[in-house]
Amino acid sequence: MSAGKDAALVVIGPPKWSLDPENPVPPEDDAVLLRLGEDGRATAYSGKVEYGQGIRSGFAYAVADELDLPVDSVEVVLGDTRMVPYDRGTTGSASTRTVGLQLRRAAAAARQALIGLAAEEWATDAGGITAEKGEVLEIDGASRSARFAELLEGRTLEIDIPEQIVIKQIDDLNLTADAARRVDAIARVTGTAKYSRDIALPGMLHGKILRPPSYGARLQQVDTTRAEQVPGFVAFVRDGDFAGVVAEREDAAEYALETVRARWEETRVDSSDWSLPGLLKEKAKDLAVLRESGSLDAGFDAADRIFEGVYFVPYVANATMEPCASVAEWDGGHLTVWSGNRAPFTERAGIAQAFGISEDSVDVITAEVGGSFGSKSSTVSYEAARLSQEVGRPVRVAYSREEEFTWSTVRPAALIEIRSGVSSDGEIVAWDYVAYHAGETPFRGRRGADTPYGTANVRIAVANAESPLSSGSYRSLGGAVNHFAREVHIDEIAAGMGIDPVELRSRNLAHPRYRRVLEVAAQKFGWSSRSGSDGKGFGVALGHDVGSYVAQCVELSVSGREVQVERVVAAFDCGLALNPDGVRNQVEGSIMMGIGTALWEAMEFDGGRVLNPGFSRYRVPRITDAPEIEVELVGDPDTPSTGAGEPGIVPVAAAVANAVTDATGTRVDQLPIVPRL
Amino acid sequence: MQLLVNGQAHEVDAGAERTLLSVLRHEVGLTGTKYGCGEGNCGACTVLLDGEATRSCITPVASAAGREITTIEGVEGLADGDGLHPVQEAFARESAFQCAYCTPGFIVSTVALLERNPKPDRKQIRAALSGHICRCGTYPRILKAVETAAELMGGQTGDTA
Numbered sequence: 045m046s047a048g049k050d051a052a053l054v055v056i057g058p059p060k061w062s063l064d065p066e067n068p069v070p071p072e073d074d075a076v077l078l079r080l081g082e083d084g085r086a087t088a089y090s091g092k093v094e095y096g097q098g099i100r101s102g103f104a105y106a107v108a109d110e111l112d113l114p115v116d117s118v119e120v121v122l123g124d125t126r127m128v129p130y131d132r133g134t135t136g137s138a139s140t141r142t143v144g145l146q147l148r149r150a151a152a153a154a155r156q157a158l159i160g161l162a163a164e165e166w167a168t169d170a171g172g173i174t175a176e177k178g179e180v181l182e183i184d185g186a187s188r189s190a191r192f193a194e195l196l197e198g199r200t201l202e203i204d205i206p207e208q209i210v211i212k213q214i215d216d217l218n219l220t221a222d223a224a225r226r227v228d229a230i231a232r233v234t235g236t237a238k239y240s241r242d243i244a245l246p247g248m249l250h251g252k253i254l255r256p257p258s259y260g261a262r263l264q265q266v267d268t269t270r271a272e273q274v275p276g277f278v279a280f281v282r283d284g285d286f287a288g289v290v291a292e293r294e295d296a297a298e299y300a301l302e303t304v305r306a307r308w309e310e311t312r313v314d315s316s317d318w319s320l321p322g323l324l325k326e327k328a329k330d331l332a333v334l335r336e337s338g339s340l341d342a343g344f345d346a347a348d349r350i351f352e353g354v355y356f357v358p359y360v361a362n363a364t365m366e367p368c369a370s371v372a373e374w375d376g377g378h379l380t381v382w383s384g385n386r387a388p389f390t391e392r393a394g395i396a397q398a399f400g401i402s403e404d405s406v407d408v409i410t411a412e413v414g415g416s417f418g419s420k421s422s423t424v425s426y427e428a429a430r431l432s433q434e435v436g437r438p439v440r441v442a443y444s445r446e447e448e449f450t451w452s453t454v455r456p457a458a459l460i461e462i463r464s465g466v467s468s469d470g471e472i473v474a475w476d477y478v479a480y481h482a483g484e485t486p487f488r489g490r491r492g493a494d495t496p497y498g499t500a501n502v503r504i505a506v507a508n509a510e511s512p513l514s515s516g517s518y519r520s521l522g523g524a525v526n527h528f529a530r531e532v533h534i535d536e537i538a539a540g541m542g543i544d545p546v547e548l549r550s551r552n553l554a555h556p557r558y559r560r561v562l563e564v565a566a567q568k569f570g571w572s573s574r575s576g577s578d579g580k581g582f583g584v585a586l587g588h589d590v591g592s593y594v595a596q597c598v599e600l601s602v603s604g605r606e607v608q609v610e611r612v613v614a615a616f617d618c619g620l621a622l623n624p625d626g627v628r629n630q631v632e633g634s635i636m637m638g639i640g641t642a643l644w645e646a647m648e649f650d651g652g653r654v655l656n657p658g659f660s661r662y663r664v665p666r667i668t669d670a671p672e673i674e675v676e677l678v679g680d681p682d683t684p685s686t687g688a689g690e691p692g693i694v695p696v697a698a699a700v701a702n703a704v705t706d707a708t709g710t711r712v713d714q715l716p717i718v719p720r721l
Numbered sequence: 722m723q724l725l726v727n728g729q730a731h732e733v734d735a736g737a738e739r740t741l742l743s744v745l746r747h748e749v750g751l752t753g754t755k756y757g758c759g760e761g762n763c764g765a766c767t768v769l770l771d772g773e774a775t776r777s778c779i780t781p782v783a784s785a786a787g788r789e790i791t792t793i794e795g796v797e798g799l800a801d802g803d804g805l806h807p808v809q810e811a812f813a814r815e816s817a818f819q820c821a822y823c824t825p826g827f828i829v830s831t832v833a834l835l836e837r838n839p840k841p842d843r844k845q846i847r848a849a850l851s852g853h854i855c856r857c858g859t860y861p862r863i864l865k866a867v868e869t870a871a872e873l874m875g876g877q878t879g880d881t882a
């Protein structure tokens with residue numbers, strides 16, 4: 045337990061809290077959330093992880109504000125299963141509005157308790173006491189004051205969070221509001237931040253996994269005679285199709301692996317990225333109707349025009365800058381793993397199961413994570429642990445870029461069919477939406493499939509299709525893909541009806557938060573209808589994800605097969621933005637990532653092999669591709685905070701596609717755009 | 722073989738064909754320099770070799786022997802005075818990172834850029850940093866941070882210029 049033995053004020057409670065009925069939190073066991081030590085320093089504990097979104101900083105500032113401590117007196121421990129409360133994982137952009145809120149409540153409870161201690165000691169009314177910079181003091185006379193630690197008088201006090209605890213008004217969160225720099229900035233600019241491949245244990249060895257030539261291949265025979273001669277070679281481990289080399293140094297492991305002769309039996313899968321669009325529909329199963337109302341037949345009968353479109357989005361890679369890595373060490377039957385992950389407790393459970401041991405026998409310590417966006421699986425930790433188990437020493441496994449591209453999960457490809465009926469004045473009167481998303485789990489494509497454009501006659505249906513590549517999560521999984529199809533289709537309606545795309549959207553949107561982001565984005569951008577075809581194009585799109593609303597206008601130029609996005613204006617509504625700069629950073633990053641998926645990114649594969657597992661063949665956005673980005677935060681401060689890390693990506697691809705259509709006159713219904721120009 | 726890293730001599734026992742990146746991380750024990758691709762395509766592994774930004778993942782260690790190697794850990798030492806180098810300060814101030822895995826590489830390249838061109842325009846900044854990838858997409862902030870750094874350094878070197 046993290047309570048420690050020294051004198052301390054320890055706040056205990058369920059790890060999460062939420063005021064947002066749309067975002068309830070599951071009941072979880074009480075745990076230590078906050079500890080104020082006799083050195084006057086506070087430590088907050090959370091099972092969330094930091095992969096760049098800035099939650100360590102956000103939590104630290106929030107606790108400092110609520111507890112009236114300087115921010116450098118606050119430490120935040122994340123993702124270490126030995127110390128932090130259980131957490132299901134860092135997904136859905138929910139950290140700030142659940143754990144962040146609960147840590148604020150815990151800090152407020154601590155502050156209240158300290159004031160209570162002072163009131164008792166001074167035999168005065170708690171109402172006359174306040175806290176400031178690690179001290180409690182009397183408000184009027186200011187005659188008496190005490191450091192937090194002094195009030196503990198060597199005791200350890202455990203308190204719960206009172207149900208009615210009052211947290212500070214937003215206007216009083218001064219540190220948070222001015223959080224100009226992240227608390228982890230120094231470590232990050234000096235190179236001292238430790239990612240999992242930077243962790244070295246005494247006696248640690250290095251492992252390299254023998255990879256099959258194609259997905260699903262079975263290992264038949266291996267000859268390790270030459271590998272064994274390599275200086276530094278320690279062991280070759282084989283367990284069925286799993287095999288790897290362990291060596292004293294990473295380069296020795298790599299070299300030894302190259303000399304291993306292996307015979308594989310490959311399964312001939314003939315699917316390739318070329319066959320994808322057709323394949324998705326062919327392999328579809330379990331069509332789930334998410335929403336159905338009115339009568340599509342009646343709607344289409346009443347329509348003046350009917351529009352039909354088929355849209356395709358390929359597999360794309362998360363391609364985090366840090367390839368997966370993990371260090372594993374066994375101590376008798378106990379396993380400790382240092383890894384970059386998104387869900388240390390899920391990783392712990394998976395590893396415990398794989399080794400047939402109890403979860404208590406596994407600890408997962410999350411290092412700094414060099415980007416996730418939805419990737420970072422526990423496979424690498426299993427690999428390191430399996431090799432370590434065999435050689436009886438700690439082992440690090442660190443993926444190469446090629447391994448990262450080939451063995452990480454990818455965002456599922458999708459095929460989407462839309463049929464819409466529109467009245468002569470541009471009102472959408474029928475909407476039939478069917479999406480086929482690749483993926484092993486059903487209904488990966490639910491998110492963002494519904495439409496905000498009001499129509500009485502609607503069907504929203506989603507199917508999952510067997511996936512030739514191992515698909516997994518991604519920034520706004522499903523959401524970004526569904527939005528691409530819908531928002532491009534809306535532009536097709538606008539073009540067909542001769543109505544400006546902003547105007548058409550506006551006519552069909554009732555929801556005030558959608559309307560506001562659209563209006564603000566269009567106005568700040570200086571939107572005007574164009575019928576470009578001069579190589580310059582404007583595009584607009586909007587969307588909703590994890591509770592937040594966003595609209596974006598894009599300006600770009602096309603010359604030959606070069607597309608340069610020049611300017612993006614985003615209006616973003618995530619309710620209250622606790623740390624506006626952090627929100628902006630996330631929206632900017634989402635826009636950059638979305639530009640990549642719009643213009644260049646696609647996994648190429650054939651016969652179970654990835655054909656472009658490197659940055660020379662898988663083009664991601666670079667600094668030369670970065671447009672001017674303006675992010676307008678339009679959320680109402682009285683509305684509870686909603687997600688910030690993901691929604692920014694949902695409209696980008698469509699806005700870019702619509703702008704390319706505007707510039708070239710050519711319809712875009714498949715991504716990526718550039719290879720098809 | 723002897724390597725001069727951040728002003729200190731290190732005797733390392735490494736095959737000549739090993740990459741400078743591997744030797745820095747594994748033998749010298751400096752892990753601030755990152756592996757991102759191993760193919761010269763991402764810039765995460767950038768170090769200074771006699772002041773010039775170099776991809777250490779495709780540099781044979783032997784070719785770095787006898788030259789002055791500066792890694793992210795040595796950047797502070799290049800600044801006048803204590804504390805962060807102005808380029809580091811600027812990246813911190815502009816929050817020009819998210820996960821920051823790319824950050825050491827960007828900072829090292831920026832140090833080299835501002836050394837040869839103290840007042841680069843945006844086009845020059847983009848060109849100088851086009852070999853780097855930030856997958857978190859913090860490019861707008863990186864552009865700003867480089868400009869901020871140039872300003873900070875202009876302030877410092879103004880009298881002597």
Ligand code: FES
Binds near residue numbers: 757758762764777778
């Ligand atoms: S690791 Fe050297 S350029 Fe990518």
Ligand code: FES
Binds near residue numbers: 414818
């Ligand atoms: S900050 Fe994550 S790659 Fe640049």
